[in-house]
Structure formats: structure tokens, C-alpha cells
Amino acid sequence: MNEKILEIDNLTVSFDGFNALNNLNFSMERGELRVIIGPNGAGKTTFLDVITGKVKPTVGQVLFKGKNLRRFREHQIARFGIGRKFQTPRVYLNLTPRENLELSCNRQKNVFSTLLKPQPSPERKTVSTLLETIGLVVKADTPAGLLSHGEKQWLEIGMLLAQSPDLLLVDEPVAGLTDEETLLTGELLVSLAESHSIIVIEHDMEFVRQIARKVTVLHEGSVLCEGSIEEVQNDPRVVEVYLGTEEEEHP
Numbered sequence: 001m002n003e004k005i006l007e008i009d010n011l012t013v014s015f016d017g018f019n020a021l022n023n024l025n026f027s028m029e030r031g032e033l034r035v036i037i038g039p040n041g042a043g044k045t046t047f048l049d050v051i052t053g054k055v056k057p058t059v060g061q062v063l064f065k066g067k068n069l070r071r072f073r074e075h076q077i078a079r080f081g082i083g084r085k086f087q088t089p090r091v092y093l094n095l096t097p098r099e100n101l102e103l104s105c106n107r108q109k110n111v112f113s114t115l116l117k118p119q120p121s122p123e124r125k126t127v128s129t130l131l132e133t134i135g136l137v138v139k140a141d142t143p144a145g146l147l148s149h150g151e152k153q154w155l156e157i158g159m160l161l162a163q164s165p166d167l168l169l170v171d172e173p174v175a176g177l178t179d180e181e182t183l184l185t186g187e188l189l190v191s192l193a194e195s196h197s198i199i200v201i202e203h204d205m206e207f208v209r210q211i212a213r214k215v216t217v218l219h220e221g222s223v224l225c226e227g228s229i230e231e232v233q234n235d236p237r238v239v240e241v242y243l244g245t246e247e248e249e250h251p
């Protein structure tokens, strides 16, 4: 069944009369891994902000699993099943990956009681499964402050997964990562896409080539084009507004 997880109709977001998003239409099926690219200022961050409810549409609507998100606040939208991974990892550096994940698995409980009381076994199993998924079993009991930047990124992805989101929004996951960490992050996202719908915003074209099935190009707040990475890269409009700019910057 090809049910749409996200449908965005005629969306405009205005800041003091400037349209950061401009009559944008977008949809994605449940189970898709979609990569969004676009030059600086194209509206990518605003696009994520409006899906999570941080910013409200000026015109148009965002439907998540058929539900119009307009009247809901950010925390309510998160509870509907939308998890957002920001560019900079937001993990507790003085806690270990195991403790960070335990906290995420027990969001509704008090932080201190979570740390002091032993967890029941189903939660332990969830934490150990998450540690395996994100490749941090060996570092499970190392303070997160001692992890590499990539390992912190994976930990935050694990913390999002603890909330069992249907849709994961991931903003520039490989900025500042080593080549090996970038490759492993791609493998992690591709494997997560087997059981989640994922939107990744990314500038690193090699990484986009590694993970992308379908790419959406944003430009001046609207969708410029969509297609496979090959289709998009060969589209003269994209070469002009995006790849052309990149080539000029990195001859």
C-alpha cells in the first residue's frame, strides 16, 4: 500500500513579507528515504521547521499521515511520530550512550529516577538493540563527551529512534565527519529506511549519491525538480542553480 506519510500543499511561509517558502508542493510515500538538496537560502531549514511545527504556514497546509498539523504545537507533533535530528548533536556529554538512550526510552519519567533505579528488562533490551543499531556497543559505557563527532551523531539518531518515530528528519548528518564516519552514517540511514520514512537534508553530493533514491531540489522556496540523483544532476536548471554554484566554489 502506497500511503502518503507527508503531503504539503501550496505552502508559503512569509517572514515580514519575504517568502522563505513559496507555493511549495511536496509529497512522500511511507517508507521512502528522500534527500533534499538546494543552494544556501533555498528554504531547506524552513521546510523542516514547518513540518515540526516550529514555524506555521502563512498559506497552505502540511498533512502528516493525513492529519493537518496547523493547529498543533511542536511537542504534540513530535508525539504524532515526527523526530528531528539537528545538525549539532544534542546529547548529555557527561552521561554514557547507554544512559542517554535510557533517558530517551523513559522520556515521560523523571531524569533522576531513570538514572538511579534499575530499568525493567524490556527497556534494557530496547537500549541494547539501539546500541547495536547505531554501532556503539563497545562505547556503551564511555562518557559521551569522549565520543567522536560521528559517534555523537549516531547516538543522537539512536535517541530519536527510542521514540519510535514514523518520520525522521535529519539535517546535514555528515557535516564535519571523517570519510569513514560519513560512509557508516550512510549505511545506518539506508538500513533505518527499511523500517522508517526519512528526509535527509544534505550538501555533500558524494554522500547524497551514496544514500539517495529520490532527490528533491529546492530553489527560492519552491521545488525546482525531483528525480533520481542522475536525473537531477543532469537537469540544466539544477546545474545552473546548484551544481553550477558548487563547481564555481570548488573548481
Ligand SMILES: Nc1ncnc2c1ncn2[C@@H]1O[C@H](COP(=O)(O)OP(=O)(O)OP(=O)(O)O)[C@@H](O)[C@H]1O
Pocket (backbone or CB within 6 Å): 015, 018, 019, 020, 038, 039, 040, 041, 042, 043, 044, 045, 046, 047
Ligand atoms: N526567521 C526568519 N526571518 C527572516 N528571514 C528568514 C527567517 N528564516 C529564514 N529566513 C530566510 O529565508 C530563506 C530560507 O532560509 P533557510 O534557512 O530555510 O534556507 P536553507 O536552504 O536552509 O539555507 P542554508 O543551506 O544556508 O542553511 C533565507 O533567505 C533566509 O534568510
